[in-house]
Amino acid sequence: MARLLTLFGLSALSTACATARLAGPPPEIPPGSSQRTVVIEPFFESAQWQTQTKTEYAQVMNPYSAGGFGYGYGGMGPNNTVAIQRQVSEKTVFARVGAMAEEHRQLLAALAKARPSWRVTSTSAAQALAGPVTVIRIIIHDSELVESNRSMKNLAFAFGLLIWPLELINIAPVEETQRVWGTLDRYETEGGDLKGRLVRYPTQPDFAVNTNGLTPLEHRFGLDVAYTEGLLANEAPREGVLLDGFVQKLTAAVVAIVEEQPGAAPPPAPAVTP
DSSP states (O other), X not given: OHHHHHHHHHHHHHHHXXXXXXXXOOOOOOOOOOOOEEEEOOOXXXXXXXXXXXXXXXXXXXXXXXXXXXXXXXXXXXXXXXXXXXXXXXXXXXXXXXXXXXXXXXXXXXXXXXXTTSEEEEGGGGGGOOSEEXXXXXXXXXXXXXXXXXXXXXXXXXXXXTSGGGGGGGGSOEEEEEEEEEEEEEEEEEHHHHHTTEEOOTTOSSOEEOOTTOOOEEEEEEEEEEEEEOXXXXXXXXXXXXXXXXXXXXXXXXXXXHSOOTTSOOOOOSSOOO
8 A cells, every 4th residue: 555655646746747748739731832932020019017926836844754755745755845926027928028039930940841832031031032022920919828727736736735635636737728819910012122121120139121001911819829737847848838839820820811812701710819
């Protein structure tokens, strides 16, 4: 029985500490062979500052334990894990300066892979372009947590310190979905005209495009990024996972708007729009 409890404790600890990973398959992008020149602007954002709760975990000694075995989990030894929460004010992870630069870099690579027949570039190469050019502008607004079972698992974890069978609930990871709101604009122009429209902003890593006089094809989006994570996992890797999932969904959305025919019905929205 003791050995069984030991194996259970090790299994539960391993699962509870598993770092974030994306849930579900990536979006399907239909095949295409059209030849286009597509310029992706550096991302813009209009996100609000939000108060977030950051959770950190620490190991504390159990003064009532006689020692012998310790997993640092659920009171099953001399060490217990305690959650420390603090409030911080920040913008959504998808709209931070460094994150947007990484999203831009990943999107360029993902589009080149999804559409090898396209010439995909940032605005830094716009001065060498000729012929028809499609410019894509992405503005990230806010994000929200639309699904989560973390509270239920936190409650089970707390009571599991006294009633250990409740820790069985924490063998399954936390499941959460973040919805990212934003706007996707498509502008059609010529390479020669685009050269005179390039603008340099101190806060942007690359040129932006002066779109005065250009008529956009605009779609608002709400892209869902679902992931799983152990209840006691280190939160640091979660940011990279969220950005990867967002870029996957954004790639499909960009392909859809670039290939949308003028006057045609827009493609199905990837998520509920505000």
